[in-house]
Amino acid sequence: MLMNLALIGFGNVARRFVQLLDELRVALRDEHDVECRVVGIATRRHGCAMDPAGLDGRQALETVARGERLEGLSTREAPRDALDLLRRLAPVAGAAPLVALETTTLNVTDGQPAVDHIRAAFDAGAHVVTANKGPVACAFGQLRAEALARGRQFFFEGAVMDGVPLFNLFRESLPAVRVLGLRGIVNTTTNFIIAGMERGQSFDEALSDMQRAGIAEADASLDVDGWDAAAKTAALMNVLMAADVSPAAIDRTGISRLTPAQVQAARAAGRAIKLVASAWLDEGGPRGRVAPETLEAGDPLARIDGVANAIYLRTDVMGELGIVQCGGDLTQTAYALVTDLVSVRRRL
């Protein structure tokens, strides 16, 4: 089945996604009956392009790589922005399923502009796939309700742990199971900084190393202050525990007050300090927390080091189970979008 794609955001994740679609083309077509055509791209810095007959993905990648704008690829008047693109693609949604892939930058306060993009996509008759944790952390309840009301689909596997299929696992493979709580390590930058301090680096040295390696952003406060982990915790709670929380509702402590001495003392005693995301049910409903914790050696999170991430779910029927991502990069996040496309296809 041919699916029309509108790329809202065309940063590293979306660009890797376009390549991956090409690399996996045969398996997707033959095993999952998924064939894709990019009919629109909206960016903030590189302009927008639209062609209902299909844009050339490779040409778009090259254009942006050269630092040029995308307008020239448009066969008709180029859209002004994401909302304009989605409005003008609405008629296309009649012929073949239209899927909007939202990959704009995380806004941890209110999930904008991604939330507006997703609403506009539903308005245009599009299904939505996103790797952006903002909307799931800040507005999951409303977005799910809007998707339901319009008979559209909404998937977001890439929002937490890249392409590790955590939401998918819960949705598809744990029927009738209730998640009672969870614990995890979900932020790589902080895990690396703590590891650097274990080896004797100062906080600032460890952070600089991460920034030089391209793992941490120039403004690392989202990671260091626990906002990224809090957004992921809120997303996990909203989806897996039927909560209705935003990142601000997570009890949050970052790692900026940790000292190398503390971290090394814990390690010397066989323990490990980690930034742990957790959620549980109390009488008032689901509660969430992000904070540095000193873990015993036997704790399954104690050895989740470096680029590894892990989430352990506590359930009613299935006891406790963990899913571990040993390493993640752009390809895994881009793959999450592919998984979600297949999920959309399966339900059509």
Next chain:
Amino acid sequence: MLMNLALIGFGNVARRFVQLLDELRVALRDEHDVECRVVGIATRRHGCAMDPAGLDGRQALETVARGERLEGLSTREAPRDALDLLRRLAPVAGAAPLVALETTTLNVTDGQPAVDHIRAAFDAGAHVVTANKGPVACAFGQLRAEALARGRQFFFEGAVMDGVPLFNLFRESLPAVRVLGLRGIVNTTTNFIIAGMERGQSFDEALSDMQRAGIAEADASLDVDGWDAAAKTAALMNVLMAADVSPAAIDRTGISRLTPAQVQAARAAGRAIKLVASAWLDEGGPRGRVAPETLEAGDPLARIDGVANAIYLRTDVMGELGIVQCGGDLTQTAYALVTDLVSVRRRL
């Protein structure tokens, strides 16, 4: 949707399954449109019963608990055995989907009689759900082909790691991903015996403890000699790596030659000896191995202790990812059958 169930085998797993169906009844009906009726039970020691209008599950549990035979529950002439039951249930398969739940004892050599039961079920127009690893380890290729030819479904989530949805995860949540290899700890008895030796017990003392606790069988050779792990490895390879192997093709070393001194020396050096199941691709195709291995402290399998099991998959697109079961009991194995029932329903 009403589904008719034929229980082939009525041991601990099947009995817990009958209870669990009752405990999860509302969620299964309201969220997954699954309603079940047991129309036949075939056992080796407690006789057989059949009633196309539905047997009373609780009554069957009580009958067997009292050590009595099931024939009295039959509204018509009781079936002689599983094959007779399935033949006589064939007409029922027209009215509502018939699902055979195969839970007889593991036979690691050829998967019998479970393989014959599954074939007879397909002949009778039934879908098949099994928690028995024998058929998946010994005859997966043929059984899958027969299911396909007859348009029947065949699921086996309980064959490895109880209800942890490993096969389901691969099938539903990792589209277009290739598994290049795997490593895991999949046998609890051997993991416990090694832990006992770490604490200073002899092999025989540790084994006796396990048998007294009801975790190890009186004849523990299936576990100790690595056959159980080899059957699971073969099942994993057949399903995840498109292999066509049987347990005998797995390069297998048990733990009976391990000594407490070896195990303790490893632990003192910060390492851990574990019975590791692994599989990989070489030029001749998929290869499998079960053997005690000395793991470095940083190995994610080194801390999989006690009742925990874990499998790490090495993939092309998604890198390496692990799934960890922190503890398993009858409920989890029985839940695997429930998951599979929901999978059958979704495809109808």
